[in-house]
Amino acid sequence: MSERGLAGRLRAQLASWEGFLLLVVVLLVALNAVATPYFLTVQNQINLFQLSIEKIIVALVMTFVIINGEIDLSVASVMGLAACAFGWLFQQGMPAGLAVAVVLGIGILCGAFNAFFVVAVGLPSLVVTLATLIAFRGMARILVEDRGIGGFPDWFNRLGQQPLVGPFPMALLVFAVLAAVAFFVLQRTAFGRRVYFIGLSREVAAFSGVDVGRVKAAVFVASGLVAALAGLLYAARVGSVRGDVALGFELDIITIVLLGGVSIFGGVGTVTGTLLSILIVLNLRNGMALANITGHIQTGVLGVLLILSVMVPTIRGWAARLFGGGEAVR
């Protein structure tokens, strides 16, 4: 009994998308470890996260946005605007600490701006955030023009570049904390359930007495705030800013979230899926880089991943039939 039960449970686990992702992560780590001696070094493992830390932080909040049935294409432009606004304010003589606070406020405003047009005006978020993708980037470029701004205070650069606790830099700790918060809020709170509910059906949620507008607004504001935080972390990590900071990051971020099993139509997905997907993308990139595979091929592989990720529901169906675990298909 017990053996068959165990096998059955294992089959059910594998049939779930998260189970499949976990298998891929294990495979990738094993392959990387065999392929190159540099992979398992502590420094490489930290670099692996650190090089994409801003993207994966924003991917956490993007998980909420997409499960909620919306999209936020403006995140990378908010990151760019945040980084450039910080540089500009600092250059105008504002103390860096105060500038950080102001920039986080700007992030909230950006999110609120998106939320206003999506929730109050009722425009599709695809259009609204496409417009703000352009607008926020434009503002960033106006602020710093074609220059680079650097020379930030030592404490600011140190936080971005040096280990803070043990070998871990601050951004990695921020990511860990935000991941825990995201997991708790989405999977364990009433607010999280409302996010799913609205994503599944906005109308049903509204008729059931859920304040749809409020939840959506909260998610967009959180998206703006976290993106601004990510922009600041980027500025600290590279020690200077330019108008093209984080240009194009939104596509990588959305790729990660969709690969994690979050449905582009809303209502489906988990923070765990996003976290596993993050591990896959980072390990894949790092492994390819250590194997000296050029950027063009890396981009191609990520493109294949994206196609794979939008096929998630279909693949889930196949997997379920293959392993016979019908109940695993949510």
Add this chain to the structure above:
Amino acid sequence: MKLFSVSALALGAALAGSVAFADTIMAEKGKAVNMVLLPKFLGILPFDQANRGAEEAHKELGNTGTLLYTGPTPENSVAGQIEILTTATSQGQNVVMLSNNAGDQIAPAAEAAQAAGTKVVTWDSPIPSGKGESLFVAQVDFGSIGTVMADMALSIIGPDGGEFAVLSATPDAANQNAWIAAMVEALKDPKYAKIKLVDTVYGDDQSEVSYNRALALVDKYPDLKLIMAPTTVGIQAAAKAMQDEGLCDKVKVSGLGLPAEMVSYTLNGCAPEFALWSFVDLGYLTYYTSYLLATGALKGEVGETFNAGRMGDFTIEEDPGRAGAKRVLMGPFTVYTKDNVEAAAK
């Protein structure tokens, strides 16, 4: 005692002298140095040419290590360069030769590389602050560009003089504007008195726009003898426009261009002279400099003179454009004519 101190002084002077007048540093062949050539991005000809020069030097020096040519995609240039530099550090590569496209954003990664023992030598485009950079191998002294263009204009238009116009990139392209200003300054010399700059137009560094602007110039100035385009896109488009309209006998084209793209126009007389630096040579010199640094033969200090194979001797100097940074200057512009363009176009 006095004698002793005098002799000590003499010894000191001798030592100092031996440093100051040290022989040219030569590369010791056959060492194992792992090197990475990191361009701004992959997929355009000049960087591939630089790689060819690096491969030539790699073979010549009998390096038993590896030479890796890798780069990001154009859309991901900044983050990609930082990632590749960081990965190269993890791999324990000895030198990364970087054509920097990330401004100072790459400085922390370069400093981390240096701290871990990976040298960072920039070429083509330096790290603006110089932080994390061992040396910059500069292609040309951009200060000389004004004279180079004025001389080509004089040589093409001839001693009888005439009108010419500039076809530039965009109105706010910093490089081009500086170069045009340098040329205008150079033209004040009496020897250029008979050649006259009548207009400056912009082709936005797009082939089609540049092509049309070139034709519009010919319509507007019937006596125009030359179009000077300080951009590789503009010069090629202008030359094609003159060739297509059968105007090459009347209006010539010159400026900054790539030999591979200009060779047919130079041979058929549409663009008899143009200038650029050789990216093959730049890759070759960068490789030599990096190899010497990585093997410890070169300390990377101002005043050191070293030999770079077929290109001869070079000396490390202060970079006049960046305080505290050091550079190796490759040399003057190469002016290409029908005599040397074919060899360079390969």
